[in-house]
Amino acid sequence: MSEMQALHLSKEDFEERILPAQTALVDFWASWCGPCRAVGPIVDRLAEQYDGKAVVGKVNIDEEMELAQQYGVSTIPSLLFFQNGKVVNTLVGARSEGEYQQALNELLS
Template structure:
């Protein structure tokens, strides 16, 4: 399954908050160095977790209100959702193992 880019609050509601499986949401921006470092980790994780979890990206420049709703103060901020609720938060670059552990814990 491919990583989904969220374009609106409505799409976030549908894709993330109503998902049956755990969701890892990457709040990022194209100009952010650590965000660029985490991108290949997320792509590899997406392949490993296919069918078990969903990986979603939210560009904070295009979705400032959504980032504010989740108190995203720095990027990358990675949130793990289960059944519509935030259950874990990682800020800054993290290796794939940390991201996978955060998803598998739910």
């Protein structure tokens, strides 16, 4: 069985998967960003840990600039937490896995 990974989101996927979700986490990143590469595996682990509880995805800002602009993402990595289609929390910069888990758990409680 292969490890689950976060969804690689296009604008269309974003509207179909993230906005209708009760709880979602989206990592805005870019391949040239060092801290983003550190956060990437954490986001994939969160996708596995929260499977069935929260939708976890990634948006490459080089491919989806419009989404990044729409959500005011100017610094990466930026992890946006959504509840019922609205951003309810944002963590900017590389953080620990525990911080991301805590933010998700607060939304799920």
